[in-house]
Amino acid sequence: xxxxxxxxxxxxxxxxxxxxxxxxxxxxxxxxxxxxxxxxxxxxxxxxxxxxxxxxxxxxxxxxxxxxxxxxxxxxxxxxxxxxxxxxxxxxxxxxxxxxxxxxxxxxxxxxxxxxxxxxxxxxxxxxxxxxxxxxxxxxxxxxxxxxxxxxxxxxxxxxxxxxxxxxxxxxxxxxxxxxxxxxxxxxxxxxxxxxxxxxxxxxxxxxxxxxxxxxxxxxxxxxxxxxxxxxxxxxxxxxxxxxxxxxxxxxxxxxxxxxxxxxxxxxxxxxxxxxxxxxxxxxxxxxxxxxxxxxxxxxxxxxxxxxxxxxxxxxxxxxxxxxxxxxxxxxxxxxxxxxxxxxxxxxxxxxxxxxxxxxxxxxxxxxxxxxxxxxxxxxxxxxxxxxxxxxxxxxxxxxxxxxxxxxxxx
Amino acid sequence: xxxxxxxxxxxxxxxxxxxxxxxxxxxxxxxxxxxxxxxxxxxxxxxxxxxxxxxxxxxxxxxxxxxxxxxxxxxxxxxxxxxxxxxxxxxxxxxxxxxxxxxxxxxxxxxxxxxxxxxxxxxxxxxxxxxxxxxxxxxxxxxxxxxxxxxxxxxxxxxxxxxxxxxxxxxxxxxxxxxxxxxxxxxxxxxxxxxxxxxxxxxxxxxxxxxxxxxxxxxxxxxxxxxxxxxxxxxxxxxxxxxxxxxxxxxxxxxxxxxxxxxxxxxxxxxxxxxxxxxxxxxxxxxxxxxxxxxxxxxxxxxxxxxxxxxxxxxxxxxxxxxxxxxxxxxxxxxxxxxxxxxxxxxxxxxxxxxxxxxxxxxxxxxxxxxxxxxxxxxxxxxxxxxxxxxxxxxxxxxxxxxxxxxxxxx
Numbered sequence: 001x002x003x004x005x006x007x008x009x010x011x012x013x014x015x016x017x018x019x020x021x022x023x024x025x026x027x028x029x030x031x032x033x034x035x036x037x038x039x040x041x042x043x044x045x046x047x048x049x050x051x052x053x054x055x056x057x058x059x060x061x062x063x064x065x066x067x068x069x070x071x072x073x074x075x076x077x078x079x080x081x082x083x084x085x086x087x088x089x090x091x092x093x094x095x096x097x098x099x100x101x102x103x104x105x106x107x108x109x110x111x112x113x114x115x116x117x118x119x120x121x122x123x124x125x126x127x128x129x130x131x132x133x134x135x136x137x138x139x140x141x142x143x144x145x146x147x148x149x150x151x152x153x154x155x156x157x158x159x160x161x162x163x164x165x166x167x168x169x170x171x172x173x174x175x176x177x178x179x180x181x182x183x184x185x186x187x188x189x190x191x192x193x194x195x196x197x198x199x200x201x202x203x204x205x206x207x208x209x210x211x212x213x214x215x216x217x218x219x220x221x222x223x224x225x226x227x228x229x230x231x232x233x234x235x236x237x238x239x240x241x242x243x244x245x246x247x248x249x250x251x252x253x254x255x256x257x258x259x260x261x262x263x264x265x266x267x268x269x270x271x272x273x274x275x276x277x278x279x280x281x282x283x284x285x286x287x288x289x290x291x292x293x294x295x296x297x298x299x300x301x302x303x304x305x306x307x308x309x310x311x312x313x314x315x316x317x318x319x320x321x322x323x324x325x326x327x328x329x330x331x332x333x334x335x336x337x338x339x340x341x342x343x344x345x346x347x348x349x350x351x352x353x354x355x356x357x358x359x360x361x362x363x364x365x366x367x368x369x370x371x372x373x374x375x376x377x378x379x380x381x382x383x384x385x386x387x388x389x390x391x392x393x394x395x396x397x398x399x400x401x402x403x404x405x406x407x408x409x410x411x
Numbered sequence: 412x413x414x415x416x417x418x419x420x421x422x423x424x425x426x427x428x429x430x431x432x433x434x435x436x437x438x439x440x441x442x443x444x445x446x447x448x449x450x451x452x453x454x455x456x457x458x459x460x461x462x463x464x465x466x467x468x469x470x471x472x473x474x475x476x477x478x479x480x481x482x483x484x485x486x487x488x489x490x491x492x493x494x495x496x497x498x499x500x501x502x503x504x505x506x507x508x509x510x511x512x513x514x515x516x517x518x519x520x521x522x523x524x525x526x527x528x529x530x531x532x533x534x535x536x537x538x539x540x541x542x543x544x545x546x547x548x549x550x551x552x553x554x555x556x557x558x559x560x561x562x563x564x565x566x567x568x569x570x571x572x573x574x575x576x577x578x579x580x581x582x583x584x585x586x587x588x589x590x591x592x593x594x595x596x597x598x599x600x601x602x603x604x605x606x607x608x609x610x611x612x613x614x615x616x617x618x619x620x621x622x623x624x625x626x627x628x629x630x631x632x633x634x635x636x637x638x639x640x641x642x643x644x645x646x647x648x649x650x651x652x653x654x655x656x657x658x659x660x661x662x663x664x665x666x667x668x669x670x671x672x673x674x675x676x677x678x679x680x681x682x683x684x685x686x687x688x689x690x691x692x693x694x695x696x697x698x699x700x701x702x703x704x705x706x707x708x709x710x711x712x713x714x715x716x717x718x719x720x721x722x723x724x725x726x727x728x729x730x731x732x733x734x735x736x737x738x739x740x741x742x743x744x745x746x747x748x749x750x751x752x753x754x755x756x757x758x759x760x761x762x763x764x765x766x767x768x769x770x771x772x773x774x775x776x777x778x779x780x781x782x783x784x785x786x787x788x789x790x791x792x793x794x795x796x797x798x799x800x801x802x803x804x805x806x807x808x809x810x811x812x813x814x815x816x817x818x819x820x821x822x
Contacts, residue, residue, distance in 0.1 A: 004440065006441075006442045008442075009442035009444075012442075012444065012445060016664065017443045017445065017667060019443050028668060029439050030418075030436075031423075031430075032423045032428045032430050033423065033428070034423060034750070035428070036751075066478050066479045066615070067477050067478045067482070068663035068664050068666075069663065069664065070640075070662070073640060074639065074640050074642075105638070203443065203667060204664045204667055205616045205666030225516070227638075229484060229512070230479075230513075231641065232516070250753075252482075253427065253479050253606065253615045254479070255614065255616030255669075257615070258616055258666075258669075339445070
């Protein structure tokens, strides 16, 4: 146990950054260390090894780089695509839009399959697109943080491998690594990109990307050089290989303290209880509880098919007549920090709750209970406040019904 | 004062990362916070304001982005240069080579003035180059961390303004911000780029760049879009403007904990004692002491002109017959961590000592005394160990003289 206790604070349950453990924060407060120090090399090396293991891979190549999750898009765009090549983006929300935009900046010819709000592209659509044109890669958002829609990563990879075996399969898994099961080798994913501040339970500041050996070969066989300097695997591959082998190497100074913090979190995920399998179950259980509690008070989920809703977050429509500014401050007053909407066309209609990492794994914290109770009270309170304002009769009836159901749900 | 005390550790005196204060590390262990939280917005806003103030600027635009210092090169290359445009790099070492390489990745036509090892390009050479060709920008390394050579930033800016007033002046100041005086507005610098882990006294993980309004206009008048996604000012400019104005905005998740840490360090630099002016004097004083102590035991500096040696670091040739592997472990045994050589043609011939931030500002720590004592002992020890091996007569005499002078210097 760490001798360090973090300061008391509001419970952070947005879809990242998430609550992190005292051990992780204490590691982030490690005294300054040289990035070339003999003591630091195995700390970084173990991060590389454990990152591979979180994805059940034995051969893939992790890249752990100072940056936001967004930098993963640049890594994919600048290293795996050459200007003019065709790529297909399966767009299930805000992050699909952005990934497509990033790919275009680096010269890719981007086609998109744009799913209706609250859904993901279907296998049939993917098969049709792949049959019509040869794509260098297919990219999808595993969990679109803007909608909470979970894509079927395994099914997408199977479809691509079957219809167009040479095409690389790229998962934007920023909001899914360590909260959703991802079996990189078994499923045949070529890139899984993420960030430190979600399921991986570390403060933000690390772009974490894992590339299959097939992807590395595609990179190595480029006919033109990578189109980014900072995101170039030509620079980073030897660095990662060296640290994993046990020797320091230099391209750009790694964020040493964050690497210590990430090591502490990965150690908790991979080497302590619960197991990784159990961790996924706990995320499913917490997710089910939050979603059922929402349903019990009449809050509808954004994802149209409950089978394809994320387990690490929940996106819920606001009650009719209630604005985000009515609800979120009421949750805040109860010590619970949730997030507003993000999808550009719908952002005022919904809000988002994260349930990842220590908040769902360490039940003794009672985080999920606290979130559910605060949600029930805040919705009831927001609805009650609306009663003082004149309402049309059907709206009033709807609100009263909701308020009653919330009262019942609390018992 | 922070209730937190960092763990005891070896004294880190490489040219970055540097020793940081307990307050900074405690801020880095801040509980998880939303990047959109009302409490976080002014913390980030103050970082932006204080970053401008460290450079004595009133109008320039800071960018504080998750990444290494290296990302600053991508920012310059992708936002201020359009493919095919001509740029001039004043190359004083390893980092000039890298900046030039980065510029080429983004399509710049790069000319270099390559200075002999241990020197920087002269004003005469700069004037000649600028008279012969029109350049979009001139880039120089303020302190080349590979050699410890300090360039005359003010003089370079004056020369460029006089000969080619439209040309932008870009300072790679990774190893100089907050350890060397930089007056951005007065001197007419258009870009000053740095990182968090050197004079700014924060753990690594922030790319910090400040652009003049002239540079921002050049960016805004581009005829083609920026050639990076993650480093695009089109994305980051509204984010920085919003946080400074007091409202959250989203492009990529900022490294929240590092922003708290950076805020803590900037607060110590800008709002506590000593003043910024005094801070620069203290860096000069520490630098003089280390360089004089080196000279007293016969260690020659890399910079050929002592007037153009950095004040935040010292690069010293190893004594004749002594390898880095003879000296550095001896310093380590005495609890002092220095850095080896980095310049590719000379890296086995020298070593580097950093003296920045709290190590020079807080004299009560005695860091500089400790470094000097450990250096004297370790050099004497390394030389003595060589005596057991057969030496040629002139070498032996030289070593004995050195060992005697070290004994004297210690008294």
